[in-house]
Amino acid sequence: EVQLVDSGGGLVQPGGSLRLSCAASGFSFSTYWMSWVRQAPGKGLEWVANIMQDGSQKYYADSVKGRFTISRDNARNSLYLQMNSLRGEDTARYHCARVTERTETTGGTDVWGQGTTVTVSS
Amino acid sequence: DIQMTQSPSSLSASVGDRVTITCRASQDISNYLAWYQQKPGKVPQLLIYAASTLHSGVPSRFSGSGSRTDFTLTISSLQPEDVATYFCQKYDSAPDTFGGGTKVEIE
Numbered sequence: 001e002v003q004l005v006d007s008g009g010g011l012v013q014p015g016g017s018l019r020l021s022c023a024a025s026g027f028s029f030s031t032y033w034m035s036w037v038r039q040a041p042g043k044g045l046e047w048v049a050n051i052m053q054d055g056s057q058k059y060y061a062d063s064v065k066g067r068f069t070i071s072r073d074n075a076r077n078s079l080y081l082q083m084n085s086l087r088g089e090d091t092a093r094y095h096c097a098r099v100t101e102r103t104e105t106t107g108g109t110d111v112w113g114q115g116t117t118v119t120v121s122s
Numbered sequence: 123d124i125q126m127t128q129s130p131s132s133l134s135a136s137v138g139d140r141v142t143i144t145c146r147a148s149q150d151i152s153n154y155l156a157w158y159q160q161k162p163g164k165v166p167q168l169l170i171y172a173a174s175t176l177h178s179g180v181p182s183r184f185s186g187s188g189s190r191t192d193f194t195l196t197i198s199s200l201q202p203e204d205v206a207t208y209f210c211q212k213y214d215s216a217p218d219t220f221g222g223g224t225k226v227e228i229e
Binding site: 035037044045046047050059060061062095099100102103104105106107108109110112113114115 | 123152153154156158160165166167168170171172175177207209211213214216217218219220221222223
């Protein structure tokens with residue numbers, strides 16, 4: 001079964017740090033781009049970051065650039081999101097997700113983790 | 123950055139109705155557009171990619187159309203299990219921005 005399991009969320013004070021993890025199984029993890037997507041309570045989806053198959057290319061939303069770092073360990077089939085200088089507006093459920101190849105005939109995010117909740121509050 | 127604008131933000135329709143949701147990109151994104159369905163308390167599910175290709179297992183009452191800046195998701199005959207929020211997302215290049223969402227309810 002293709003599966004993504006997110007973990008690492010919790011309550012953190014403003015300015016603090018947290019590292020999220022995502023364990024992938026059931027597919028060839030090293031052959032896919034991966035993403036983090038977040039959803040604040042009662043709000044829509046917000047793309048956070050993407051990482052290429054070998055980790056050589058990374059892209060970030062302006063709202064997290066310079067504070068968050070996406071990384072992966074293909075030997076461990078794992079995706080990570082290091083979050084520093086956290087703010088109240090980072091409070092959300094964070095999902096790791098598998099991104100299909102971007103071409104004129106393919107694309108989209110086809111597998112989602114259940115998410116892990118990050119709450120930034122004093 | 124390219125902005126994605128969905129409309130309406132919510133709608134209410136009867137079972138069996140034809141429902142149309144639109145998504146507009148602020149610049150040309152060719153057909154690099156996906157649609158997702160998110161049911162209450164669940165994770166999003168991919169419905170359509172490349173603007174008009176149905177993802178595996180998605181009922182045929184769902185369809186997508188459009189290119190460049192204007193896109194449409196259509197539910198040909200609304201069913202009770204279609205109550206959800208629908209999102210579009212561009213993926214031509216980062217940032218992979220989502221639209222604001224359209225909440226679909228049954229009258």
